[in-house]
Amino acid sequence: MSPDLVTRGPVRSAAELNAAIRALWTGPGGHPAVQLDDERRATYWRLLDELQQVERGDVATAA
Template sequence: MSPDLVTADGVRSAAELNQAIRELWLGPGGHPAVQLDDEQRATYWRLLAELQQVERRDVVEAA
């Protein structure tokens, strides 16, 4: 986890996670990646799971 994407409590925001997902899909040089390799795919699914947790937390805090 990149230190610049972590808040003081160790949780990334939805915006930060979305940016990390975009960067993963863009690949090196900012060009869209046609396919993700196995490691990138695992990272993608981990980021999505983390994003879902953040979104659920945000909904609970809003309520």
Template sequence: MPSTPPPEGRVRSAEELNAAIRALWTDGRGHPAVQLTAEQRAEYEQLCIELRQVERGDVTTAA
């Protein structure tokens, strides 16, 4: 199940992003070694980008 992006201006925490990443790898398949679909891979890459931004402090919340 694809994760939905946060509402405009909301920044997900590293914990939320890590949970979404883990869910991609284990969702319904029970084993993290299973290959992701192209759609899941794109979502994974976007989550990783978002996580790196949060970890570096590159994001700001909307006023």
């Protein structure tokens, strides 16, 4: 694996990332949010990218 593809440091599990993604879509009272604002949308894409890295195995977990 290329060192360029490896992220060092604390790594969230796929389950933690999925929970964070679901939480973004949950509005007040636990109802699904219809739209994400720009900040939440950016967070959503960062979480998806991190989740894809974990699923591909591109991330090395911290010792």
